[in-house]
Amino acid sequence: MFGLGxxxxxxxxxxxEWIRGIFALRRWLxxxxxxxxxxKYEMTTNRG
Structure with missing residues (x-):
């Protein structure tokens, strides 16, 4: 398409790789x- 081979x-x-890394970093942060x-902790402690 661009002739770069x-x-x-x-x-x-x-x-x-850069795009995936940015998304992974964003999710990690x-x-x-x-x-x-x-x-989950709130559900188990509110049972009374």
Whole structure:
């Protein structure tokens, strides 16, 4: 398409890795597993 050949494949793979890394870092920094743990803890302690 752009006439880059093998270099184009390498650039595309590198770009893909960066995008996936950014999403993984964003998810890691938001720590969604802590929210699930807190909700589970609240459910077990509110049984009375």
């Amino acid at each position: 093998l270099l184009g494949i390498w650039v595309a793979q590198g770009f893909d 938001s720590k969604p597993w802590l929210m699930k743990k807190e909700a």
